[in-house]
Amino acid sequence: MLVKVNEKQFDKIIDKLKILVYDYNSKIKEYGVYLKPYHIVYKNGKKYIYIGKYWYKLEKIGGKLKWIYLGKNKPIEDMPNPPQIPTMTIIKEDNEYVIDEEILYKLEG
Amino acid sequence: MLVKVNEKQFDKIIDKLKILVYDYNSKIKEYGVYLKPYHIVYKNGKKYIYIGKYWYKLEKIGGKLKWIYLGKNKPIEDMPNPPQIPTMTIIKEDNEYVIDEEILYKLEG
Numbered sequence: 001m002l003v004k005v006n007e008k009q010f011d012k013i014i015d016k017l018k019i020l021v022y023d024y025n026s027k028i029k030e031y032g033v034y035l036k037p038y039h040i041v042y043k044n045g046k047k048y049i050y051i052g053k054y055w056y057k058l059e060k061i062g063g064k065l066k067w068i069y070l071g072k073n074k075p076i077e078d079m080p081n082p083p084q085i086p087t088m089t090i091i092k093e094d095n096e097y098v099i100d101e102e103i104l105y106k107l108e109g
Numbered sequence: 110m111l112v113k114v115n116e117k118q119f120d121k122i123i124d125k126l127k128i129l130v131y132d133y134n135s136k137i138k139e140y141g142v143y144l145k146p147y148h149i150v151y152k153n154g155k156k157y158i159y160i161g162k163y164w165y166k167l168e169k170i171g172g173k174l175k176w177i178y179l180g181k182n183k184p185i186e187d188m189p190n191p192p193q194i195p196t197m198t199i200i201k202e203d204n205e206y207v208i209d210e211e212i213l214y215k216l217e218g
Binding site: 007008011015018019020022023026029034037038040042047058065066067095 | 129
């Protein structure tokens, strides 16, 4: 079920999810690819937030660092599997965030 | 001079700053410490955001991953220096973000 949380609650949830992504990225450091911790898409006046959903690598192009998109799946078969973050889309509407409450159960305790 | 930016502008700025932090963290991966990309403090009803300012390590305590604060200075002398992110505090007030405009010049081009 979708629930609404305020910004402070949202920040706490995101922090807990991002730490899973950082930890995982530190485990796969030798592969030169990342699960992107925090990815924002603005579309149709809404803001969509994706945590640890997409694979990227960092490249320097013309002196500027860029995220290079690698897809939704583990790009290298041998790598350990990513953390089990429930598939979800976080949508920001006005000043509230709409999330799947499943994520709250996952992060409890 | 302090300027106000809206959320979308803010997201773009943060993305450019965080990528510098990620890139740096990938260079220091063998040291087991991190510049924390995004750190939030709520204080006196305001939200303060710090990008790449504090050093942390990740530890698993009682099965939970935690950020362990290491300070504002490079914790290991031998490590490469962190990216030159202007010292700044980002304050969120209502729905706007107050930043030092110096950061905008740094990120241009």
